[in-house]
Amino acid sequence: MKRLKLVLLVAALLVTANCSLVTVPATAQVAIGGVDAPAVDSGINLLLDGSKGGLLLPKVAITSLTALPDAIVNPTPAPDSPVDPAQLGGLLVYNTTAAVDSGSSANIPVGVYYWDSVALSWKLLAEVS
Numbered sequence: 032m033k034r035l036k037l038v039l040l041v042a043a044l045l046v047t048a049n050c051s052l053v054t055v056p057a058t059a060q061v062a063i064g065g066v067d068a069p070a071v072d073s074g075i076n077l078l079l080d081g082s083k084g085g086l087l088l089p090k091v092a093i094t095s096l097t098a099l100p101d102a103i104v105n106p107t108p109a110p111d112s113p114v115d116p117a118q119l120g121g122l123l124v125y126n127t128t129a130a131v132d133s134g135s136s137a138n139i140p141v142g143v144y145y146w147d148s149v150a151l152s153w154k155l156l157a158e159v160s
Contacts, residue, residue, distance in 0.1 A: 088125040120148030
């Protein structure tokens with residue numbers, strides 16, 4: 032009787048292990064913000080559909096490496112509480128206009144930037160030439 036219980040237990044474990052190893056290929060399409068071309072002023076548009084799509088970052092004009100653009104500080108519609116730059120760490124944007132920082136005279140090239148919430152400044156990720 033003990034041997035039969037042991038055989039049944041081992042068989043049950045093997046069946047369970049085999050079932051957990053079976054994978055079923057799956058494909059899916061995900062759209063956030065709609066599948067049509069995004070509006071110029073949209074905050075984010077993500078479309079994943081196998082052969083097409085991508086991530087559209089918010090487009091802003093960075094004029095100072097230590098200040099957030101007005102579109103981020105005063106968005107429409109207005110948020111319930113003021114925007115805190117220290118809470119925006121990792122924010123990704125696409126800077127649309129090459130400029131010179133009025134405070135430091137540093138060049139601000141067109142490209143992808145992220146907000147460093149510790150240094151409270153923009154950091155260039157990828158310059159677009």
